[in-house]
Amino acid sequence: MLQKILDDLKTEVKFGYLKKNHPFRYPVLASIFSNSPVQRTVVLRDSTLNFDLLMYTDERSNKVKHFVENSRGSLLFYHPKKLLQIKISGRVVVLRSGPEYDNHWGGLQGRSIKDFVTNNPPGTPIVNPDRVSYKEDEHHFCLLKLIPDKMEYLQLKRPNHIRAEFMKFNDWEGSFLTP
Numbered sequence: 001m002l003q004k005i006l007d008d009l010k011t012e013v014k015f016g017y018l019k020k021n022h023p024f025r026y027p028v029l030a031s032i033f034s035n036s037p038v039q040r041t042v043v044l045r046d047s048t049l050n051f052d053l054l055m056y057t058d059e060r061s062n063k064v065k066h067f068v069e070n071s072r073g074s075l076l077f078y079h080p081k082k083l084l085q086i087k088i089s090g091r092v093v094v095l096r097s098g099p100e101y102d103n104h105w106g107g108l109q110g111r112s113i114k115d116f117v118t119n120n121p122p123g124t125p126i127v128n129p130d131r132v133s134y135k136e137d138e139h140h141f142c143l144l145k146l147i148p149d150k151m152e153y154l155q156l157k158r159p160n161h162i163r164a165e166f167m168k169f170n171d172w173e174g175s176f177l178t179p
């Protein structure tokens, strides 16, 4: 049964982000800065064969600074209809080059590119949201890759809630937890 839960967890995450309105497309990504947690919503963009999880961001953003300083990160997924919560934590690597990077940057088009070409770094104060200016010949796109080492599944249901955790150090063999 634990193997089925692990398969279910991976399937929900792997195929959720492909569907436009699936809640797993928008997980919450946590980083650590000065010993404090920092969270923000992101779009999950892709997953690799190893189940590494990919996100896009601006290389000048705070989260990139956080992950360069402390690579530990965590993604939180919640499906309100299924009452299903999944937590995936591990090391976050910032990618600015390589085939995977080129592939994703090459696939971006039109309006999505705007997020990575603002003149000022994300978080810079502005007077008016309509007055953001953009670069024409440079971009700050980067990939964040979460390499999982711990995953947790929690489904609230009757008669019994199901909570299980899976660790990489013992080949993802799972164990049930009291919910």
Ligand SMILES: Cc1cc2nc3c(=O)[nH]c(=O)nc-3n(C[C@H](O)[C@H](O)[C@H](O)COP(=O)(O)O)c2cc1C
Binding pocket: 026, 038, 039, 040, 041, 042, 043, 044, 055, 056, 057, 058, 061, 062, 063, 064, 122, 123
């Ligand atoms: C629905 C939604 C999706 C978002 N997706 C992303 C994303 O994929 N990448 C990203 O860098 N920021 C994304 N953001 C913005 C972040 O939540 C955050 O505000 C921004 O990245 C700055 O975070 P930081 O200062 O902690 O780096 C998204 C926000 C929302 C509301």
